[in-house]
Amino acid sequence: MSRVGNKPIRLPEGVDARIDNGEITVTGKNGKLSLVYHPKMSVDYDQETKEIRVSRPSDQKQDRALHGLTRSLINNMVQGMTNYFEKRLEIVGVGYQAILDGKVLNLNVGYANTVKLTVPDIVICELPDNTHVVLKSADKQAVGQFAAEVRGVQPPEPFKGKGIRYQDEHVRRKAGKAFAGGA
Numbered sequence: 202m203s204r205v206g207n208k209p210i211r212l213p214e215g216v217d218a219r220i221d222n223g224e225i226t227v228t229g230k231n232g233k234l235s236l237v238y239h240p241k242m243s244v245d246y247d248q249e250t251k252e253i254r255v256s257r258p259s260d261q262k263q264d265r266a267l268h269g270l271t272r273s274l275i276n277n278m279v280q281g282m283t284n285y286f287e288k289r290l291e292i293v294g295v296g297y298q299a300i301l302d303g304k305v306l307n308l309n310v311g312y313a314n315t316v317k318l319t320v321p322d323i324v325i326c327e328l329p330d331n332t333h334v335v336l337k338s339a340d341k342q343a344v345g346q347f348a349a350e351v352r353g354v355q356p357p358e359p360f361k362g363k364g365i366r367y368q369d370e371h372v373r374r375k376a377g378k379a380f381a382g383g384a
Contacts, residue, residue: 206268210253210275216282218246218253225253225275229282231339232323236278242271253279281339285325288348290334294363297355298331306334310355310365318354321347333368 212218216229225244226235238244241264243256253275257268280286292299292310300307306326308316320326323343327335334351338344348367357364357372366372 206272212251227278234278238271239267277341285337286341286344288336289368292332316354
């Protein structure tokens, strides 16, 4: 059985939290994030020790699951206030490239038209070169969701490996058609 929910969340220097009406707000150098947690969960913030504790009402299966989930979501918010969460994507293919135009990411990935994706306000998009995309955000869910949307435009295909992939992703390659010979 997981004991994740029982661990207290220690707030680092420069990060502050506020709890009211079932909502926790965490502020820090990277901005401000809020979470409306499940009404069954109890979240307490101790000002002196700068620790957040999450507790559950019972040991039922759903309460145990919500306990660990709530604690993990709050911990991700606290971590995002000190360091940005980052996803790196690379574009593989002849003529495939990305162009950033303000808050619009233009992807030329083998389609007749350019695919345009609007970058969410909470996500920072950087292009070190035209085949690499770096996404950063204090919100782990937002950066992961937008990275999945970018990758979903043209996922890597198994024969030539062309497409958009995460930088550390391994694409399993398949052999093409084998020549059977004659006749």
